[in-house]
Amino acid sequence: MSEPPDSSESVPENDAATEEEHDKQGLDLAKSLAGRLKQQAAKGGFKPVKRRRRPRIGGAQISSARPDDRDPQRLTNTLGRLMRDQGWEVDVAVHGVMARWQTIVGPEMAEHCKPESYDDTVLTVRTSSTAWKVQLDLLVPQLLFRLNAELGEGTVTQVKVLGPNTYTWRKGTRTVRGGRGPRDTYG
Template identity: 80%
Template structure:
């Protein structure tokens, strides 16, 4: 500010004594307010209320203590997902299949491979009929070891399958009958 304006008293600008008001805008606002009142009285108009966001599972809006909205460790999240979907047993069984050599031993693992697990039955494929016989004799011990790893009652039966035999049904000329007999191993 300059020193000149500081010494003079500030004067408000002069307004015209009577300003002509535009009544068309006022009439429009009055008619709109009247229509809204009629519509509200008829029940067709409901005032808009600002709604609060619903709380998730009764959780507090903010807290100093950890809750489900905080960042979680991946292992906790995957564990909860597996539990909710009922995948715990399947994942544990597949983990055992991955550690098969440490559970049954290196030599047996070379000749016996787990194929599938369904309804507490583990199916194991062997490389020869001799290994199939050996595994059938060791099945109760194997069930005990697997249940120690997975939890009691997870595996009740070990279904031992022999080796896959080649098909003799190839070529343009085949002979009916049983074909050659061999144990293939």
């Protein structure tokens, strides 16, 4: 086993030589700066440095190293902020659902039922025939559940199912119920 070095051994000669060659002027400078700092702290500390305004070029403020609103922004962040500020988030989400209508209701139902409009939590769906209107009327509770799961609770409160667009004999806003129409005998 080897023994640890004896602490009584003398420092090698080259370490003692470096100590003598060391520039004492730098050490004196550091000591004087530390003394001044102590005196300043004893007098009440340092005053905060007053920040100067950035110089303006042509009325616009110059950009700095830190990020701010004047720096180039990602388009997705800018569009997200615009939608949030304008209150368009729900409308955009609903239109996204309309674009994915086939995956939500299935390919066969999507072929015969198309979303027509969304206004104030009411989704209007147009069907291709009265048989599909009846079928969709039966599936409205399930459709509401699915849409609110996709968009957030309370986004769609009612689904209005309309039959196919057919020709109407009505002219004007006021008509007589059971009046003349396509099944009349005219005489």
